[in-house]
Amino acid sequence: MSGHPRNRSAGGKPDGRRKQTNAGSPTQLKPKIKVASDESSGSASVDHKDDSSLTGECISNKMSSLTPKPDLNPHPQEKSPLPPVKHASPGRWNFQPTPVSSHSTDNVSEQPKSVSTSNSDSKDSNHLHPVLSKSQQGIESQDGIAEKGKQIGDNGGKPEDGDHSSMSRFDICPKKANTGGVKLKPSLHAKNKEKRNQKKLAAEGPIIDILRPGMVIIKGYISSDDQVKMVKTCRELGIGDGGFYQPGYSDGAKLHLKMMCLGRNWDPQSSQYVDTRPTDNSKPPKIPDYFHDMVKKAIQVSNVHIQKNKGKTIPSMLPDICIVNFYTKGGKLGLHQDKDESRESLNRGLPVVSFSIGANAEFLYGDERDIEKAEKVKLESGDVLIFGGESRHIFHGVPSIDPDSASKSLLEATDLLPGRLNLTFRQF
Numbered sequence: 001m002s003g004h005p006r007n008r009s010a011g012g013k014p015d016g017r018r019k020q021t022n023a024g025s026p027t028q029l030k031p032k033i034k035v036a037s038d039e040s041s042g043s044a045s046v047d048h049k050d051d052s053s054l055t056g057e058c059i060s061n062k063m064s065s066l067t068p069k070p071d072l073n074p075h076p077q078e079k080s081p082l083p084p085v086k087h088a089s090p091g092r093w094n095f096q097p098t099p100v101s102s103h104s105t106d107n108v109s110e111q112p113k114s115v116s117t118s119n120s121d122s123k124d125s126n127h128l129h130p131v132l133s134k135s136q137q138g139i140e141s142q143d144g145i146a147e148k149g150k151q152i153g154d155n156g157g158k159p160e161d162g163d164h165s166s167m168s169r170f171d172i173c174p175k176k177a178n179t180g181g182v183k184l185k186p187s188l189h190a191k192n193k194e195k196r197n198q199k200k201l202a203a204e205g206p207i208i209d210i211l212r213p214g215m216v217i218i219k220g221y222i223s224s225d226d227q228v229k230m231v232k233t234c235r236e237l238g239i240g241d242g243g244f245y246q247p248g249y250s251d252g253a254k255l256h257l258k259m260m261c262l263g264r265n266w267d268p269q270s271s272q273y274v275d276t277r278p279t280d281n282s283k284p285p286k287i288p289d290y291f292h293d294m295v296k297k298a299i300q301v302s303n304v305h306i307q308k309n310k311g312k313t314i315p316s317m318l319p320d321i322c323i324v325n326f327y328t329k330g331g332k333l334g335l336h337q338d339k340d341e342s343r344e345s346l347n348r349g350l351p352v353v354s355f356s357i358g359a360n361a362e363f364l365y366g367d368e369r370d371i372e373k374a375e376k377v378k379l380e381s382g383d384v385l386i387f388g389g390e391s392r393h394i395f396h397g398v399p400s401i402d403p404d405s406a407s408k409s410l411l412e413a414t415d416l417l418p419g420r421l422n423l424t425f426r427q428f
């Protein structure tokens, strides 16, 4: 990653959301969509340390909160809607055309809340449970996944920050059954609708859209079975060493998401890939083999489509980094460039391959660090987005997610929390 302009919860500058331009794609939805604003919070999210420079080379920090200058947008919450969302087709798990959320994105404290064993129906979006890794806890559930354990040490019943403790792991799938929660079964109607949609996709194949040279979206590419598998894999890795934590900066500011790195660890403080996570000395888990296959195939599928359309193909790559983000309600990520990979990788335009699972998200992208000029596409569960070649350095970000938009079947099969799982693969 590079230049994650991931928005931060402490600090000062407004997040500056403004009216977006219209990309004019035939797949765009015309209804106006309000951009998420920060009105709920007195403390606006802030830009990244690098935000003073708008030139590409200087924005080398992935986590940069690449938002417009405050003076350009003193009242971001009053500004006009974002551009229409590019929307090719529903993903396999998304059978209700859920509108992109316009809820505020800044109403989640990025500080961990008290330890809770509440079920995932809770409205609390910050499930930073002190889940112990298998080795730490010495207890395994029947399926081999470490269960939530009691907190070790006395910190007043409050979990330590995920980024300061190897004990705290964010569990994306707290087991409702084990915590006494009520499990809501999807209705027959919803299930049938999902089945019909799956059949349709299987028959027609994924819909591929070239958003710009080097940038492709494959709608509904990840099968529902693979989505379930990936969620379970991420959950298992996420509660172990090097698992999900809440990244932040030395000044205490937090990113509005939970993160886990596979292969190599990306450090928000230094904007570099490092062998161990400085906050807890954990090593990143390995990238599971089947992830590699999926990435390779997604690039191939995209290139077949690009060739048919006489475009320039995207270089293939062997990912050695996967950054897994989990966005709960209020989760977001400011405009940034992914520029912390090696010079060679960047120069060759080796792509970033992004898999989305769970809740829908708005995704902004553009040539400049300016949300007003950014285009917008809706990312749904099962979608794969690839940007490489001449689009490798695009600015991109996630202003908001629609936390309750994930398919019931996926939730039922995985116990995934309301939220969005995103995996971005890169080659260093």
Ligand SMILES: O=C(O)CCC(=O)C(=O)O
Pocket (backbone or CB within 6 Å): 001, 002, 004, 323, 325, 333, 338, 354, 363, 379, 396, 397, 398, 422, 424
């Ligand atoms: O969540 C997404 O879709 C984008 C994530 C991203 O840009 C990143 O991890 O660098």
Ligand SMILES: [Fe+2]
Pocket (backbone or CB within 6 Å): 001, 002, 004, 336, 337, 338, 396, 424
């Ligand atoms: Fe990124």
